[in-house]
Amino acid sequence: MTIREAKIEDIKQIQIVRNSVLENTLSNPNLVTDEDCREFLTIRGKGWVCEIDNEIVGFSIVDLKDNNIWALFMKPEFEKKGIGKQLHDIMLDWYFEQTKDNVWLGTSPMTRAEIFYRKAGWTEIGTHGKNEIKFEMTYKDWTAKKQNQTLSS
Template sequence: MNIREANELDYPELRIIYLESRRKNFHWAVLEEMTLDDFDKDTVGEHIIVAEEDNHLLGFASLYLPDNFIHYLFINPNYFGKGIGGHLLNASIKKMNKPLRLKCVSENLIALKFYEKNGWKKVNEEGEKEKYWVMKYE
């Protein structure tokens, strides 16, 4: 598996990963409101790294470097459970300065467990309509 910076040629596949992963896993969200264009809107100004193998993108992390913030970490649903998230998380940690932060939707129990298993700590739960945990890695 190779972890590298994304380029424009990756965007069509990244859009699909972002859309399909959310549709499959975000049971609390309105699926009909999700579109391929969401990836471009949601990652403006962010540094994107990808995991690839055999010329296929397996997942990505979208980082907001000025704040040492992991904005998104998504895995192609066909490759869940293969350690890709851990590789992307470790590469993200190496790219930024500690402490790092991220937000994780409170209903996303699988992701919360993943982050805690990898050394992240819940700081506080926020949000009105949709609750999320602010998490920190030191």
């Protein structure tokens, strides 16, 4: 298993992962284009992928322009293996190295993603879009969480 920075050449496989999810699905797969992915990976922020046997099984992308987690998705068969947590943590570490601004995300209620973000220390701050839960992470909360993880290991 390898976690590395995402490249433009990864977009085809990133799209496969994004469209394989069983929750937080896109109403229309064409809503997120390859050009959108390229822009978020190269202009607006940065992304990471997890590869197993040369296949991308998960990815995360953060948007510095809107201070937003744009994507964190896993192929269903690779969930619950700790890969999402690793992608999440690498992404937030990088984000808070770039800025101390709060970062937010939206996710559907009553999903595994909602549970994941609550467990990861995100704070619910309202709603977003089509009845999504809006979560926020502050620099202070992230650094405290990382410090507690270090102390407990």
